[in-house]
Amino acid sequence: MSQRDTNTEQHIKDTAKRIFFSEGKLHATTQDIADAAGVNRTLLNYYFRSRDILFEQVATEARAEMSAVMDFVFTAKLEFKDKIEQMIDVFMDQVMKFPYREMYVVTELNRTEKIIPEEKKTRLKSFLKEISEEMEKGKIKKMDPRQFCMNLFALMAYPLITNCINKSLYNIGDAEYLKLMKDRKQLIFEMVYQ
Amino acid sequence: MSQRDTNTEQHIKDTAKRIFFSEGKLHATTQDIADAAGVNRTLLNYYFRSRDILFEQVATEARAEMSAVMDFVFTAKLEFKDKIEQMIDVFMDQVMKFPYREMYVVTELNRTEKIIPEEKKTRLKSFLKEISEEMEKGKIKKMDPRQFCMNLFALMAYPLITNCINKSLYNIGDAEYLKLMKDRKQLIFEMVYQ
DNA sequence: TTGGCGTTTAACAAAAATGTTAAACATAAT
DNA sequence: ATTATGTTTAACATTTTTGTTAAACGCCAA
Numbered sequence: 307m308s309q310r311d312t313n314t315e316q317h318i319k320d321t322a323k324r325i326f327f328s329e330g331k332l333h334a335t336t337q338d339i340a341d342a343a344g345v346n347r348t349l350l351n352y353y354f355r356s357r358d359i360l361f362e363q364v365a366t367e368a369r370a371e372m373s374a375v376m377d378f379v380f381t382a383k384l385e386f387k388d389k390i391e392q393m394i395d396v397f398m399d400q401v402m403k404f405p406y407r408e409m410y411v412v413t414e415l416n417r418t419e420k421i422i423p424e425e426k427k428t429r430l431k432s433f434l435k436e437i438s439e440e441m442e443k444g445k446i447k448k449m450d451p452r453q454f455c456m457n458l459f460a461l462m463a464y465p466l467i468t469n470c471i472n473k474s475l476y477n478i479g480d481a482e483y484l485k486l487m488k489d490r491k492q493l494i495f496e497m498v499y500q
Numbered sequence: 501m502s503q504r505d506t507n508t509e510q511h512i513k514d515t516a517k518r519i520f521f522s523e524g525k526l527h528a529t530t531q532d533i534a535d536a537a538g539v540n541r542t543l544l545n546y547y548f549r550s551r552d553i554l555f556e557q558v559a560t561e562a563r564a565e566m567s568a569v570m571d572f573v574f575t576a577k578l579e580f581k582d583k584i585e586q587m588i589d590v591f592m593d594q595v596m597k598f599p600y601r602e603m604y605v606v607t608e609l610n611r612t613e614k615i616i617p618e619e620k621k622t623r624l625k626s627f628l629k630e631i632s633e634e635m636e637k638g639k640i641k642k643m644d645p646r647q648f649c650m651n652l653f654a655l656m657a658y659p660l661i662t663n664c665i666n667k668s669l670y671n672i673g674d675a676e677y678l679k680l681m682k683d684r685k686q687l688i689f690e691m692v693y694q
Numbered sequence: 695t696t697g698g699c700g701t702t703t704a705a706c707a708a709a710a711a712t713g714t715t716a717a718a719c720a721t722a723a724t
Numbered sequence: 725a726t727t728a729t730g731t732t733t734a735a736c737a738t739t740t741t742t743g744t745t746a747a748a749c750g751c752c753a754a
Binding site: 310335336337347348350351355356357 | 721
């Protein structure tokens with residue numbers, strides 16, 4: 307830590323996240339980000355040296371945050387039913403805040419052909435197993451557990467990605483949209499559980 | 501029509517669509533597109549004068565194609581149940597071919613602040629009404645019809661957008677993924693039409 | 695067979711985005 | 725009060741992307 311501590315470096319990254327993940331402006335330039343952060347563009351180079359480094363850090367933090375959230379839920383000592391409920395609650399809050407975060411990761415993957423670390427896969431595997439067991443018990447409809455996962459995440463994430471279309475299409479404002487999204491928590495639970 | 505008829509102009513647009521909508525490379529440059537189309541970049545300017553015009557044409561055609569598909573389904577003279585079945589069949593085929601098409605439209609909307617024409621909204625409205633009626637009849641679970649729509653489209657579109665993540669996460673190859681997506685047609689129908 | 699069209703090549707121009715440098719300024723911490 | 729740090733300004737350099745122009749080539753159709 308430096309003697310004089312502004313946290314401008316983090317502020318810049320947070321602004322980039324807002325632009326990319328909340329506003330979905332995937333084509334934003336360094337100038338756009340500097341403007342939005344209310345700082346001079348040279349400051350971005352001062353802190354990050356290059357656009358690529360900034361973007362990479364943002365992407366890395368994004369992946370870390372997503373992992374942290376998923377871990378929190380996956381490893382929770384809860385009954386399956388409660389775990390699902392908690393997952394919906396936590397994950398929906400996330401996508402409401404950062405609707406385009408996964409989209410950013412996807413387009414970065416499409417651009418750069420990166421790969422997903424093994425550890426994440428093992429965490430998911432144990433969750434898939436839990437799902438299977440719950441199906442055996444007859445608590446949820448039987449299907450490929452991967453399909454169950456896809457359903458769950460689709461129902462949570464998609465309506466927020468298409469936010470701008472939906473608002474216009476269904477003629478709804480910010481407040482009502484927020485309410486619809488909050489109502490979805492219960493609705494989604496009812497759809498996937500039984 | 502010209503005396504000598506290559507259809508290079510359309511070929512270029514189709515290539516752009518493939519790159520944007522199928523491969524999800526939202527940051528592709530005119531050079532990328534020219535290369536993928538196997539033509540010289542100057543030819544893009546020859547046909548379209550500017551990148552913006554090409555992109556606008558591609559976006560316009562995308563919207564038109566999506567509208568055409570939706571119209572085909574919305575206006576079909578079918579019972580609600582069959583209509584839903586057909587919608588899933590037709591729409592899933594679309595998203596399997598162009599997973600990122602809606603994503604492209606969304607990011608363009610976020611970039612340019614365009615607006616959606618009224619006509620589309622009225623078509624949707626009559627569909628929402630059909631949904632309400634079906635709920636009254638007790639054929640499907642009661643909820644806000646808009647939520648029903650969001651559920652339906654989420655279940656269809658999202659797993660294909662996150663294609664690259666899913667393949668890696670669930671350790672599946674192209675063939676198996678294709679099968680999973682085909683199986684989803686039936687699965688989604690069962691989820692929304694209890 | 696030749697004229698017109700589609701296409702490429704090459705060489706630039708222009709614009710947009712990014713990166714660099716040095717100097718000046720502000721100010722909180724010592 | 726001085727200094728080190730954070731920040732801005734301004735002036736450029738570099739790189740990437742896009743747009744322009746003119747000439748040449750291949751070839752099909754009239």
